[in-house]
Amino acid sequence: MERKLIAIDLDGTTLNSQAKISPKTHAVLTRAREAGHIVSIVTGRPNRISANFYDDLKLTGPMINFNGSLGHVPHQQSPDEYQYTFSRDIAFDLLQHREELGIHMIAAEGKDLFLAVRDQPVEVGFFPTQLQSNQILNQKSLNNNPTSLTIAVDRPQQQGLLDYLRTNFDDEIDAAPWGGPNSVVELGVKGIQKATGVEFLAHHYHVDRQNIIAFGDEHNDSAMIDYAGWGVAMQNATAPIKSLANDITQLNNDQDGLATYLEDYLKLAE
Structure with a gap:
């Protein structure tokens, strides 16, 4: 069998519902x-909360974070590393309009960047419960353009926030609400998606598109x-993802759906 590039999402795919690799x-x-x-x-995750899985799997090549906006080899500078960023002025604008937009947390992130501000504790598992004094997001601390802004917003005001972003910054960023229970909107550079990262990996490894399998x-x-x-x-994917895919795993992410499918697809049975 020809060499395959296997692109794996983390949450809901490689990880079970306890966020572990079985x-x-x-x-x-x-x-x-x-x-x-x-x-x-x-993954859509920042590198700060995915390098542990990379290490656990003993991977060696590049990892893609922030839904395609960062491609890098963890723990080192790699020559073909890339990072897409957008203007920090967008963060400053949202900081100014926090109250009227119903925002209670903003986190600005990048490969070596994590700053956040919040009015109340936010039960979003990806963020530290206690911010260090050097992690507070404000006009002074944000010296670099971010790769990602993650915004927790009152659920009834989420659509208003999306409309505000579309009206003011539509040519610079894409805004996507998270699936799941949290009312969170994530901002990234316009037009950059996970496919951007997969294309980078395909070039890096000299793998043709038909030899890429993605979960x-x-x-x-x-x-x-x-x-x-x-x-x-x-199996646990959303309906639109299932309709887009070439195939669907028989088992979900709590039943080793990815592993069982790959074993069969790559004929890896022991």
Whole structure:
């Protein structure tokens, strides 16, 4: 079998609902690599909360973070590393209009950037419960353009925030609400998606598009599933992702759906 580039989303796909990699998933991804295939993480998560999974899987090549906006090799500077950023003025504007827009947290992030401000504790698992004094987001502290802004907003005001962003910054950023229980909107550079990262990986490894297999479950995976030669939706994926995919796993992310599918697809059975 030709060498495959296996692009894996983390949450809802490679990770179970406890946000862990199961022993079976770990074993199958390791066997895939031992068989000569490439395993690459392509996630919406920041690098600060995905490098642990990269290390756990003993990966060596680039990882894609922030839905395609950052491609890098963790723990080092790599020559072909890239990062897309947008103007920090957007963050300053939202800081000024926080109250009227119903925003109670903004986090500005990048490869080496994490700053946040919040009015009340926000139960969004990705953010520290206590901010250090050097992590407070304001006009003075944000010296660099961010790769991502994550905004927690009152649910009834979410649509108003999206309209405000569209009216004012539509040519610079894409704004996407998270799936799931949290009312969170994430901003990234206009037109940059997970497919941007997968294309970078394909060039990096000299793999043709038809030899890319991608796994995902949520709307931020759609461009990647569409781009890959073989796009696979998880059993627990949203309906639009399932309709876009070439195939759907029989099992969900709590039943080793990705591992079971890959074992069969790559003929890795022990």
